[in-house]
Amino acid sequence: MALIECKNLTLSYDNKPVIENVSFTLEEGSYFCIVGENGSGKSTLIKAILGLKKPVSGTIDFAENLSQTEIGFIPQHSEIQDAFPASVKEVVLSGCLNSCGILPFYRKAQIKKANYTMELLGITEIAKKSFKNLSGGQRQRVLLARALCATNKVLLLDEPVNGLDPVVTEELYKIINDLNEKGITIIMVSHDIRSVAKYAKQVLHLDKEQWFCGSIDEYRDSEIGHSFLCDHSHCEHEHHEHNKSEEEETV
Amino acid sequence: MNALLEMLSFPFMTRALIAGSLIALSAALLGVTLVLKRYSMIGDGLSHVGFGAMAVAALLNVAPLVVAIPVVVIAAFILLRFQNQAKLRGDTAIAVISTGFLAVGVILIHFSKGGNVDLMNYMFGSILALREIDVWTGIVLSVIVTAAFILLYNRIFAITFDETFAKATGIRTGFYNTVLAILTAITIVLGMRLMGALLISGLIIFPAITAMNLFRSFKKVVVTSGIVAVVSVVSGLIVSYFFGIPTGAGIVCINVTLLILSALISRIIKKD
Ligand SMILES: Nc1ncnc2c1ncn2[C@@H]1O[C@H](COP(=O)(O)OP(=O)(O)O)[C@@H](O)[C@H]1O
Numbered sequence A: 001m002a003l004i005e006c007k008n009l010t011l012s013y014d015n016k017p018v019i020e021n022v023s024f025t026l027e028e029g030s031y032f033c034i035v036g037e038n039g040s041g042k043s044t045l046i047k048a049i050l051g052l053k054k055p056v057s058g059t060i061d062f063a064e065n066l067s068q069t070e071i072g073f074i075p076q077h078s079e080i081q082d083a084f085p086a087s088v089k090e091v092v093l094s095g096c097l098n099s100c101g102i103l104p105f106y107r108k109a110q111i112k113k114a115n116y117t118m119e120l121l122g123i124t125e126i127a128k129k130s131f132k133n134l135s136g137g138q139r140q141r142v143l144l145a146r147a148l149c150a151t152n153k154v155l156l157l158d159e160p161v162n163g164l165d166p167v168v169t170e171e172l173y174k175i176i177n178d179l180n181e182k183g184i185t186i187i188m189v190s191h192d193i194r195s196v197a198k199y200a201k202q203v204l205h206l207d208k209e210q211w212f213c214g215s216i217d218e219y220r221d222s223e224i225g226h227s228f229l230c231d232h233s234h235c236e237h238e239h240h241e242h243n244k245s246e247e248e249e250t251v
Numbered sequence B: 001m002n003a004l005l006e007m008l009s010f011p012f013m014t015r016a017l018i019a020g021s022l023i024a025l026s027a028a029l030l031g032v033t034l035v036l037k038r039y040s041m042i043g044d045g046l047s048h049v050g051f052g053a054m055a056v057a058a059l060l061n062v063a064p065l066v067v068a069i070p071v072v073v074i075a076a077f078i079l080l081r082f083q084n085q086a087k088l089r090g091d092t093a094i095a096v097i098s099t100g101f102l103a104v105g106v107i108l109i110h111f112s113k114g115g116n117v118d119l120m121n122y123m124f125g126s127i128l129a130l131r132e133i134d135v136w137t138g139i140v141l142s143v144i145v146t147a148a149f150i151l152l153y154n155r156i157f158a159i160t161f162d163e164t165f166a167k168a169t170g171i172r173t174g175f176y177n178t179v180l181a182i183l184t185a186i187t188i189v190l191g192m193r194l195m196g197a198l199l200i201s202g203l204i205i206f207p208a209i210t211a212m213n214l215f216r217s218f219k220k221v222v223v224t225s226g227i228v229a230v231v232s233v234v235s236g237l238i239v240s241y242f243f244g245i246p247t248g249a250g251i252v253c254i255n256v257t258l259l260i261l262s263a264l265i266s267r268i269i270k271k272d
Protein backbone atom coordinates (compact mmCIF):
# COMPACT_ATOMS: atom_id res chain seq x y z
CA MET A 1 0.00 0.00 0.00
CA ALA A 2 1.32 3.44 -0.90
CA LEU A 3 2.11 5.60 2.10
CA ILE A 4 3.24 8.70 0.21
CA GLU A 5 2.67 9.30 -3.47
CA CYS A 6 4.33 12.09 -5.42
CA LYS A 7 3.02 12.89 -8.88
CA ASN A 8 4.75 15.16 -11.40
CA LEU A 9 6.23 17.23 -8.64
CA THR A 10 7.99 20.47 -9.58
CA LEU A 11 9.67 22.60 -6.92
CA SER A 12 11.44 25.86 -7.51
CA TYR A 13 13.08 28.85 -5.86
CA ASP A 14 12.44 32.24 -7.42
CA ASN A 15 10.96 30.63 -10.56
CA LYS A 16 14.06 28.52 -11.10
CA PRO A 17 13.07 24.88 -10.93
CA VAL A 18 15.11 22.68 -8.63
CA ILE A 19 13.16 19.49 -9.25
CA GLU A 20 11.00 18.95 -12.31
CA ASN A 21 8.24 16.43 -12.85
CA VAL A 22 9.40 13.92 -10.29
CA SER A 23 7.04 11.06 -9.46
CA PHE A 24 7.46 8.22 -7.02
CA THR A 25 5.50 5.97 -4.77
CA LEU A 26 6.66 5.19 -1.28
CA GLU A 27 5.53 1.88 0.16
CA GLU A 28 4.76 1.46 3.82
CA GLY A 29 7.71 -0.01 5.69
CA SER A 30 10.16 0.95 2.98
CA TYR A 31 13.72 2.15 3.46
CA PHE A 32 13.80 4.93 0.91
CA CYS A 33 17.10 6.59 0.10
CA ILE A 34 17.36 9.88 -1.76
CA VAL A 35 20.74 10.36 -3.42
CA GLY A 36 22.25 12.94 -5.76
CA GLU A 37 24.89 15.61 -6.08
CA ASN A 38 24.93 18.65 -3.79
CA GLY A 39 22.34 21.14 -4.88
CA SER A 40 20.24 18.58 -6.73
CA GLY A 41 17.23 19.39 -4.58
CA LYS A 42 17.18 16.61 -2.01
CA SER A 43 16.59 18.87 0.98
CA THR A 44 14.06 20.83 -1.01
CA LEU A 45 12.11 17.64 -1.69
CA ILE A 46 12.23 16.81 2.02
CA LYS A 47 10.80 20.25 2.80
CA ALA A 48 8.00 19.66 0.31
CA ILE A 49 7.11 16.32 1.91
CA LEU A 50 6.97 18.09 5.28
CA GLY A 51 4.73 20.79 3.87
CA LEU A 52 7.35 23.50 4.40
CA LYS A 53 7.71 24.17 0.66
CA LYS A 54 4.76 24.56 -1.71
CA PRO A 55 5.03 22.68 -5.01
CA VAL A 56 4.81 24.75 -8.18
CA SER A 57 2.91 21.89 -9.75
CA GLY A 58 2.18 18.28 -9.00
CA THR A 59 0.88 16.66 -5.85
CA ILE A 60 2.04 14.86 -2.76
CA ASP A 61 -0.60 12.53 -1.36
CA PHE A 62 -0.54 10.77 1.95
CA ALA A 63 -2.23 7.52 2.90
CA GLU A 64 -5.45 7.94 4.82
CA ASN A 65 -3.89 6.90 8.10
CA LEU A 66 -1.01 9.35 7.82
CA SER A 67 -1.21 13.07 8.36
CA GLN A 68 1.55 15.37 7.20
CA THR A 69 2.33 16.52 10.71
CA GLU A 70 2.80 12.95 11.88
CA ILE A 71 6.24 12.68 10.30
CA GLY A 72 9.38 12.61 12.41
CA PHE A 73 12.15 14.75 10.98
CA ILE A 74 15.86 15.33 11.48
CA PRO A 75 17.07 18.46 9.70
CA GLN A 76 20.27 18.52 7.66
CA HIS A 77 22.50 21.11 9.24
CA SER A 78 21.10 21.52 12.59
CA GLU A 79 19.79 25.04 12.74
CA ILE A 80 19.98 24.79 16.48
CA GLN A 81 22.23 27.31 18.12
CA ASP A 82 25.26 26.00 19.91
CA ALA A 83 24.61 27.84 23.15
CA PHE A 84 20.92 27.03 23.48
CA PRO A 85 20.03 26.17 27.08
CA ALA A 86 17.90 23.04 26.89
CA SER A 87 18.06 19.69 28.62
CA VAL A 88 17.89 16.48 26.60
CA LYS A 89 14.49 15.71 28.08
CA GLU A 90 13.09 19.11 27.11
CA VAL A 91 14.26 18.57 23.53
CA VAL A 92 12.81 15.07 23.26
CA LEU A 93 9.50 16.13 24.80
CA SER A 94 9.10 18.93 22.28
CA GLY A 95 8.56 16.21 19.68
CA CYS A 96 5.31 15.31 21.43
CA LEU A 97 3.70 18.68 20.74
CA ASN A 98 1.84 17.52 17.64
CA SER A 99 -0.23 15.15 19.77
CA CYS A 100 -1.07 17.85 22.32
CA GLY A 101 -3.99 19.29 20.38
CA ILE A 102 -4.98 22.57 21.94
CA LEU A 103 -3.91 21.57 25.43
CA PRO A 104 -1.11 23.76 26.75
CA PHE A 105 0.81 21.11 28.68
CA TYR A 106 2.09 17.57 28.18
CA ARG A 107 0.00 14.74 29.54
CA LYS A 108 1.12 11.45 31.08
CA ALA A 109 0.93 9.57 27.78
CA GLN A 110 3.32 12.02 26.15
CA ILE A 111 5.81 11.98 29.00
CA LYS A 112 5.69 8.20 28.85
CA LYS A 113 6.37 8.25 25.14
CA ALA A 114 9.34 10.57 25.61
CA ASN A 115 10.75 8.29 28.30
CA TYR A 116 10.21 5.27 26.06
CA THR A 117 12.01 6.75 23.06
CA MET A 118 14.89 7.89 25.26
CA GLU A 119 15.15 4.36 26.61
CA LEU A 120 15.04 2.96 23.06
CA LEU A 121 17.92 5.14 21.95
CA GLY A 122 19.95 4.66 25.09
CA ILE A 123 19.93 8.29 26.20
CA THR A 124 18.03 7.92 29.47
CA GLU A 125 21.25 8.45 31.45
CA ILE A 126 21.85 11.82 29.84
CA ALA A 127 18.23 13.03 30.07
CA LYS A 128 19.12 15.85 32.44
CA LYS A 129 22.26 16.87 30.58
CA SER A 130 22.43 20.00 28.53
CA PHE A 131 21.94 19.48 24.80
CA LYS A 132 24.74 21.87 23.92
CA ASN A 133 27.37 19.84 25.77
CA LEU A 134 26.65 16.62 23.89
CA SER A 135 28.85 15.00 21.26
CA GLY A 136 27.69 14.90 17.64
CA GLY A 137 26.53 11.32 17.93
CA GLN A 138 24.60 11.94 21.14
CA ARG A 139 22.93 14.97 19.57
CA GLN A 140 21.73 12.91 16.61
CA ARG A 141 20.29 10.33 19.01
CA VAL A 142 18.46 13.03 20.91
CA LEU A 143 17.08 14.51 17.69
CA LEU A 144 16.10 11.00 16.59
CA ALA A 145 14.28 10.51 19.88
CA ARG A 146 12.47 13.81 19.34
CA ALA A 147 11.52 12.71 15.82
CA LEU A 148 10.23 9.39 17.17
CA CYS A 149 8.02 11.27 19.62
CA ALA A 150 6.41 13.03 16.69
CA THR A 151 5.69 9.85 14.75
CA ASN A 152 5.37 6.13 14.89
CA LYS A 153 5.11 5.72 11.15
CA VAL A 154 7.60 7.74 9.10
CA LEU A 155 11.06 9.14 9.77
CA LEU A 156 12.65 11.69 7.46
CA LEU A 157 16.41 12.01 7.87
CA ASP A 158 18.39 14.57 5.93
CA GLU A 159 22.04 13.46 5.87
CA PRO A 160 21.92 12.22 9.44
CA VAL A 161 25.51 10.96 9.64
CA ASN A 162 27.19 14.09 8.30
CA GLY A 163 30.18 14.92 10.47
CA LEU A 164 30.02 11.79 12.61
CA ASP A 165 32.97 9.46 13.01
CA PRO A 166 32.76 5.98 11.42
CA VAL A 167 31.97 4.10 14.63
CA VAL A 168 29.14 6.43 15.62
CA THR A 169 27.90 6.42 12.03
CA GLU A 170 27.66 2.65 12.07
CA GLU A 171 25.79 2.76 15.39
CA LEU A 172 23.31 5.26 14.03
CA TYR A 173 22.70 3.20 10.89
CA LYS A 174 22.06 0.19 13.04
CA ILE A 175 19.51 2.07 15.13
CA ILE A 176 17.79 3.35 12.00
CA ASN A 177 17.73 -0.14 10.51
CA ASP A 178 16.26 -1.56 13.72
CA LEU A 179 13.53 1.07 13.60
CA ASN A 180 12.82 0.12 10.00
CA GLU A 181 12.52 -3.53 10.98
CA LYS A 182 10.02 -2.47 13.64
CA GLY A 183 7.85 -1.20 10.76
CA ILE A 184 8.77 2.47 10.65
CA THR A 185 9.16 3.81 7.12
CA ILE A 186 12.52 5.48 6.60
CA ILE A 187 13.19 8.28 4.14
CA MET A 188 16.86 9.16 4.20
CA VAL A 189 18.98 11.57 2.23
CA SER A 190 22.46 10.14 2.02
CA HIS A 191 25.83 10.66 0.40
CA ASP A 192 27.16 7.50 1.90
CA ILE A 193 26.88 5.10 -0.98
CA ARG A 194 27.82 2.03 1.04
CA SER A 195 24.97 2.55 3.44
CA VAL A 196 22.59 3.00 0.53
CA ALA A 197 23.76 -0.26 -1.03
CA LYS A 198 23.47 -2.02 2.30
CA TYR A 199 20.15 -0.79 3.67
CA ALA A 200 18.02 0.83 0.99
CA LYS A 201 14.98 -0.92 -0.39
CA GLN A 202 14.04 1.91 -2.76
CA VAL A 203 16.26 4.60 -4.24
CA LEU A 204 15.39 8.00 -5.65
CA HIS A 205 18.27 9.55 -7.53
CA LEU A 206 17.94 13.25 -8.24
CA ASP A 207 20.10 14.96 -10.80
CA LYS A 208 19.99 18.32 -12.53
CA GLU A 209 18.42 16.99 -15.74
CA GLN A 210 17.05 13.58 -14.85
CA TRP A 211 15.89 11.47 -12.00
CA PHE A 212 15.44 7.81 -11.30
CA CYS A 213 13.27 5.94 -8.86
CA GLY A 214 13.10 2.22 -8.30
CA SER A 215 14.02 -0.65 -6.04
CA ILE A 216 17.66 -1.00 -5.06
CA ASP A 217 18.14 -3.85 -7.54
CA GLU A 218 16.66 -1.86 -10.39
CA TYR A 219 18.88 1.03 -9.36
CA ARG A 220 22.03 -1.12 -9.44
CA ASP A 221 21.17 -2.26 -12.95
CA SER A 222 20.32 1.20 -14.24
CA GLU A 223 22.93 3.29 -15.96
CA ILE A 224 22.59 6.23 -13.56
CA GLY A 225 22.75 3.99 -10.53
CA HIS A 226 25.66 1.99 -11.82
CA SER A 227 27.79 5.02 -12.45
CA PHE A 228 26.85 6.61 -9.14
CA LEU A 229 27.61 3.52 -7.13
CA CYS A 230 30.92 3.08 -8.95
CA ASP A 231 31.99 6.70 -8.83
CA HIS A 232 31.58 7.02 -5.14
CA SER A 233 32.92 3.77 -3.81
CA HIS A 234 35.23 1.05 -4.93
CA CYS A 235 32.82 -0.87 -7.00
CA GLU A 236 33.12 -4.61 -6.80
CA HIS A 237 33.40 -4.93 -10.58
CA GLU A 238 36.28 -2.53 -10.62
CA HIS A 239 38.02 -4.48 -7.91
CA HIS A 240 37.72 -7.66 -9.90
CA GLU A 241 39.04 -6.02 -13.00
CA HIS A 242 41.96 -4.51 -11.13
CA ASN A 243 42.84 -7.83 -9.64
CA LYS A 244 42.62 -9.49 -13.01
CA SER A 245 44.88 -7.01 -14.69
CA GLU A 246 47.38 -7.27 -11.87
CA GLU A 247 47.32 -11.01 -12.19
CA GLU A 248 47.84 -10.76 -15.91
CA GLU A 249 50.81 -8.49 -15.39
CA THR A 250 52.43 -10.86 -12.98
CA VAL A 251 51.88 -13.69 -15.40
CA MET B 1 15.26 50.42 58.09
CA ASN B 2 13.25 53.50 58.95
CA ALA B 3 14.35 55.01 55.70
CA LEU B 4 12.99 51.97 53.86
CA LEU B 5 9.64 52.22 55.65
CA GLU B 6 9.51 55.90 54.88
CA MET B 7 10.21 55.12 51.25
CA LEU B 8 7.27 52.71 51.14
CA SER B 9 4.96 55.33 52.61
CA PHE B 10 5.18 57.25 49.37
CA PRO B 11 2.40 56.05 47.10
CA PHE B 12 4.46 56.68 43.98
CA MET B 13 7.13 54.37 45.33
CA THR B 14 4.80 51.45 46.09
CA ARG B 15 3.26 51.94 42.68
CA ALA B 16 6.63 51.84 41.02
CA LEU B 17 7.62 48.73 42.96
CA ILE B 18 4.48 46.78 42.11
CA ALA B 19 4.17 47.76 38.48
CA GLY B 20 7.93 47.63 37.95
CA SER B 21 8.23 44.08 39.28
CA LEU B 22 5.39 42.79 37.13
CA ILE B 23 6.64 44.48 33.99
CA ALA B 24 10.15 43.22 34.66
CA LEU B 25 8.79 39.70 35.01
CA SER B 26 7.05 39.85 31.62
CA ALA B 27 10.07 41.42 29.99
CA ALA B 28 12.41 38.78 31.35
CA LEU B 29 10.20 35.84 30.30
CA LEU B 30 9.93 37.17 26.77
CA GLY B 31 13.58 38.17 26.88
CA VAL B 32 14.80 34.56 27.01
CA THR B 33 13.05 33.82 23.73
CA LEU B 34 14.01 37.09 22.08
CA VAL B 35 17.67 36.71 22.96
CA LEU B 36 17.76 33.08 21.78
CA LYS B 37 15.97 33.91 18.55
CA ARG B 38 18.45 36.76 18.08
CA TYR B 39 15.59 39.24 18.13
CA SER B 40 16.87 41.26 21.07
CA MET B 41 17.71 44.23 18.86
CA ILE B 42 14.03 44.39 17.96
CA GLY B 43 13.33 45.29 21.58
CA ASP B 44 15.73 48.18 21.33
CA GLY B 45 14.22 49.37 18.06
CA LEU B 46 10.68 49.15 19.41
CA SER B 47 11.50 51.22 22.46
CA HIS B 48 12.69 54.04 20.25
CA VAL B 49 9.52 53.81 18.20
CA GLY B 50 7.58 53.94 21.48
CA PHE B 51 9.53 57.02 22.48
CA GLY B 52 8.47 58.81 19.31
CA ALA B 53 4.86 57.73 19.81
CA MET B 54 4.83 58.96 23.41
CA ALA B 55 6.24 62.30 22.34
CA VAL B 56 3.37 62.63 19.89
CA ALA B 57 0.92 61.75 22.67
CA ALA B 58 2.49 64.36 24.96
CA LEU B 59 2.20 67.00 22.26
CA LEU B 60 -1.44 66.12 21.55
CA ASN B 61 -2.10 65.78 25.26
CA VAL B 62 -3.65 62.30 25.02
CA ALA B 63 -2.93 59.24 27.18
CA PRO B 64 0.52 57.95 26.16
CA LEU B 65 -0.37 54.25 26.17
CA VAL B 66 -3.31 54.79 23.82
CA VAL B 67 -1.00 56.10 21.13
CA ALA B 68 2.11 54.09 21.89
CA ILE B 69 0.71 50.55 22.12
CA PRO B 70 -0.84 50.38 18.65
CA VAL B 71 2.09 52.17 17.00
CA VAL B 72 4.63 49.85 18.61
CA VAL B 73 2.59 46.72 17.81
CA ILE B 74 2.52 47.73 14.15
CA ALA B 75 6.25 48.47 14.22
CA ALA B 76 6.84 45.02 15.73
CA PHE B 77 5.03 43.38 12.81
CA ILE B 78 7.07 45.30 10.27
CA LEU B 79 10.40 44.60 11.96
CA LEU B 80 9.65 40.87 12.28
CA ARG B 81 8.80 40.73 8.60
CA PHE B 82 12.15 42.28 7.69
CA GLN B 83 14.01 40.11 10.17
CA ASN B 84 12.67 36.95 8.56
CA GLN B 85 13.75 38.02 5.10
CA ALA B 86 17.45 38.58 5.58
CA LYS B 87 19.66 39.19 8.56
CA LEU B 88 21.37 42.28 7.20
CA ARG B 89 18.23 43.90 5.91
CA GLY B 90 16.57 43.20 9.27
CA ASP B 91 19.28 44.95 11.25
CA THR B 92 19.28 47.89 8.87
CA ALA B 93 15.52 48.22 9.08
CA ILE B 94 15.71 48.34 12.88
CA ALA B 95 18.41 51.00 12.81
CA VAL B 96 16.55 53.15 10.29
CA ILE B 97 13.17 52.96 12.02
CA SER B 98 14.50 53.39 15.56
CA THR B 99 16.81 56.34 14.97
CA GLY B 100 14.14 58.00 12.85
CA PHE B 101 11.52 57.77 15.59
CA LEU B 102 14.04 58.79 18.24
CA ALA B 103 14.96 61.96 16.36
CA VAL B 104 11.35 62.90 15.75
CA GLY B 105 10.54 62.22 19.40
CA VAL B 106 13.34 64.44 20.66
CA ILE B 107 12.19 67.31 18.45
CA LEU B 108 8.55 66.95 19.52
CA ILE B 109 9.45 66.87 23.21
CA HIS B 110 11.61 69.93 22.71
CA PHE B 111 8.54 71.80 21.42
CA SER B 112 6.11 70.53 24.04
CA LYS B 113 6.08 72.06 27.50
CA GLY B 114 8.60 70.12 29.58
CA GLY B 115 11.88 70.66 27.82
CA ASN B 116 15.03 69.02 29.11
CA VAL B 117 13.68 67.53 32.35
CA ASP B 118 10.93 65.70 30.47
CA LEU B 119 13.40 64.54 27.88
CA MET B 120 15.63 63.05 30.57
CA ASN B 121 12.65 61.26 32.10
CA TYR B 122 11.59 59.80 28.78
CA MET B 123 15.05 58.64 27.86
CA PHE B 124 16.31 57.28 31.16
CA GLY B 125 13.23 56.62 33.26
CA SER B 126 11.66 58.16 36.33
CA ILE B 127 9.82 56.87 39.37
CA LEU B 128 7.56 59.86 39.33
CA ALA B 129 6.45 59.17 35.78
CA LEU B 130 3.95 56.48 36.78
CA ARG B 131 0.42 57.65 37.40
CA GLU B 132 -2.25 55.48 38.95
CA ILE B 133 -3.79 54.66 35.60
CA ASP B 134 -0.36 53.55 34.28
CA VAL B 135 0.05 51.27 37.25
CA TRP B 136 -3.29 49.56 36.73
CA THR B 137 -2.76 49.08 33.01
CA GLY B 138 0.72 47.86 33.82
CA ILE B 139 -0.56 45.31 36.31
CA VAL B 140 -3.36 44.02 34.08
CA LEU B 141 -1.26 43.77 30.95
CA SER B 142 1.74 42.17 32.58
CA VAL B 143 -0.51 39.56 34.20
CA ILE B 144 -1.89 38.83 30.73
CA VAL B 145 1.60 38.61 29.23
CA THR B 146 2.82 36.28 31.97
CA ALA B 147 -0.27 34.07 31.74
CA ALA B 148 0.05 33.85 27.96
CA PHE B 149 3.69 32.93 28.31
CA ILE B 150 2.92 30.14 30.76
CA LEU B 151 0.09 28.73 28.63
CA LEU B 152 2.20 28.82 25.47
CA TYR B 153 5.40 27.76 27.23
CA ASN B 154 5.87 24.41 25.46
CA ARG B 155 5.14 25.87 22.06
CA ILE B 156 7.40 28.84 22.68
CA PHE B 157 10.17 26.42 23.62
CA ALA B 158 9.62 24.43 20.43
CA ILE B 159 9.68 27.41 18.06
CA THR B 160 12.64 28.95 19.85
CA PHE B 161 14.67 25.77 19.84
CA ASP B 162 13.98 24.63 16.28
CA GLU B 163 11.44 26.54 14.25
CA THR B 164 11.68 24.26 11.19
CA PHE B 165 10.94 21.14 13.19
CA ALA B 166 8.12 22.86 15.02
CA LYS B 167 6.57 23.92 11.73
CA ALA B 168 6.94 20.43 10.30
CA THR B 169 5.01 18.99 13.23
CA GLY B 170 2.14 21.35 12.55
CA ILE B 171 2.77 24.15 15.02
CA ARG B 172 1.61 27.44 13.53
CA THR B 173 4.92 29.20 13.95
CA GLY B 174 3.81 32.34 12.14
CA PHE B 175 0.92 32.77 14.56
CA TYR B 176 3.06 32.27 17.65
CA ASN B 177 5.75 34.62 16.35
CA THR B 178 3.05 37.22 15.91
CA VAL B 179 1.80 36.65 19.45
CA LEU B 180 5.35 37.03 20.73
CA ALA B 181 5.74 40.28 18.80
CA ILE B 182 2.53 41.69 20.27
CA LEU B 183 3.42 40.68 23.81
CA THR B 184 6.89 42.20 23.39
CA ALA B 185 5.50 45.44 22.03
CA ILE B 186 3.07 45.78 24.94
CA THR B 187 5.76 45.01 27.51
CA ILE B 188 8.15 47.54 26.05
CA VAL B 189 5.60 50.33 26.04
CA LEU B 190 4.62 49.54 29.62
CA GLY B 191 8.21 49.52 30.82
CA MET B 192 9.24 52.68 29.03
CA ARG B 193 7.98 55.21 31.55
CA LEU B 194 9.85 53.54 34.37
CA MET B 195 12.98 52.45 32.51
CA GLY B 196 13.23 55.11 29.85
CA ALA B 197 13.33 54.56 26.11
CA LEU B 198 17.06 54.04 25.93
CA LEU B 199 17.25 51.53 28.75
CA ILE B 200 14.10 49.39 28.53
CA SER B 201 15.75 46.79 26.32
CA GLY B 202 18.13 46.16 29.22
CA LEU B 203 15.18 44.66 31.07
CA ILE B 204 14.74 42.21 28.21
CA ILE B 205 18.36 41.27 27.58
CA PHE B 206 20.22 41.24 30.90
CA PRO B 207 18.17 38.83 33.03
CA ALA B 208 18.10 36.27 30.20
CA ILE B 209 21.87 36.35 29.73
CA THR B 210 22.50 36.23 33.47
CA ALA B 211 20.25 33.18 33.77
CA MET B 212 21.92 31.47 30.81
CA ASN B 213 25.28 31.86 32.53
CA LEU B 214 23.96 29.96 35.50
CA PHE B 215 21.70 27.24 34.11
CA ARG B 216 21.54 24.86 31.19
CA SER B 217 17.87 23.88 30.94
CA PHE B 218 15.24 26.09 29.38
CA LYS B 219 12.86 25.92 32.31
CA LYS B 220 15.52 26.86 34.86
CA VAL B 221 16.72 29.68 32.63
CA VAL B 222 13.20 31.09 32.27
CA VAL B 223 12.48 30.93 36.00
CA THR B 224 15.86 32.38 36.98
CA SER B 225 15.52 35.12 34.44
CA GLY B 226 12.20 36.14 36.01
CA ILE B 227 13.68 36.16 39.49
CA VAL B 228 16.75 38.15 38.42
CA ALA B 229 14.51 40.73 36.74
CA VAL B 230 12.30 41.27 39.78
CA VAL B 231 15.28 41.44 42.16
CA SER B 232 17.06 43.95 39.96
CA VAL B 233 14.01 46.17 39.57
CA VAL B 234 13.28 46.25 43.28
CA SER B 235 16.88 46.95 44.29
CA GLY B 236 17.36 49.34 41.40
CA LEU B 237 14.32 51.33 42.46
CA ILE B 238 15.57 51.53 46.04
CA VAL B 239 19.00 52.68 44.89
CA SER B 240 17.58 55.30 42.58
CA TYR B 241 15.23 56.53 45.33
CA PHE B 242 18.06 57.06 47.80
CA PHE B 243 20.52 58.58 45.36
CA GLY B 244 18.02 60.42 43.21
CA ILE B 245 19.34 58.89 39.98
CA PRO B 246 17.19 58.00 36.96
CA THR B 247 15.49 54.66 37.68
CA GLY B 248 16.32 53.03 34.36
CA ALA B 249 20.00 53.71 34.87
CA GLY B 250 19.88 52.34 38.43
CA ILE B 251 18.13 49.15 37.36
CA VAL B 252 20.47 48.53 34.44
CA CYS B 253 23.50 49.04 36.70
CA ILE B 254 22.21 46.40 39.10
CA ASN B 255 21.66 44.12 36.11
CA VAL B 256 25.19 44.65 34.89
CA THR B 257 26.50 43.75 38.35
CA LEU B 258 24.40 40.56 38.45
CA LEU B 259 25.57 39.65 34.96
CA ILE B 260 29.22 39.99 35.92
CA LEU B 261 28.62 37.95 39.10
CA SER B 262 26.89 35.20 37.12
CA ALA B 263 29.73 35.09 34.61
CA LEU B 264 32.21 34.68 37.47
CA ILE B 265 30.11 31.98 39.09
CA SER B 266 29.80 30.06 35.84
CA ARG B 267 33.59 30.21 35.48
CA ILE B 268 34.06 28.75 38.92
CA ILE B 269 31.41 26.02 38.76
CA LYS B 270 31.53 24.42 35.35
CA LYS B 271 28.08 22.90 35.14
CA ASP B 272 26.96 20.31 32.62
N1 LIG C 1 16.06 29.12 0.45
C1 LIG C 1 16.55 29.01 -0.81
N2 LIG C 1 16.41 30.06 -1.67
C2 LIG C 1 16.88 29.98 -2.94
N3 LIG C 1 17.50 28.90 -3.43
C3 LIG C 1 17.67 27.83 -2.64
C4 LIG C 1 17.21 27.84 -1.28
N4 LIG C 1 17.51 26.65 -0.72
C5 LIG C 1 18.13 25.94 -1.66
N5 LIG C 1 18.23 26.64 -2.81
C6 LIG C 1 18.84 26.16 -4.06
O1 LIG C 1 18.13 25.02 -4.50
C7 LIG C 1 19.00 24.02 -4.97
C8 LIG C 1 18.74 22.72 -4.24
O2 LIG C 1 19.09 22.86 -2.90
P1 LIG C 1 18.95 21.67 -1.84
O3 LIG C 1 17.58 21.14 -1.92
O4 LIG C 1 19.41 22.18 -0.53
O5 LIG C 1 19.99 20.61 -2.42
P2 LIG C 1 20.62 19.32 -1.73
O6 LIG C 1 19.97 19.10 -0.42
O7 LIG C 1 20.35 18.21 -2.71
O8 LIG C 1 22.09 19.57 -1.61
C9 LIG C 1 20.41 24.56 -4.80
O9 LIG C 1 20.87 25.00 -6.06
C10 LIG C 1 20.26 25.69 -3.84
O10 LIG C 1 21.19 26.70 -4.16
Ligand SMILES: [Mg+2]
Binding pocket: A042, A043, A044, A076, A158
Ligand atom coordinates in the same frame (compact mmCIF):
# COMPACT_ATOMS: atom_id res chain seq x y z
MG1 LIG D 1 20.66 19.02 1.47
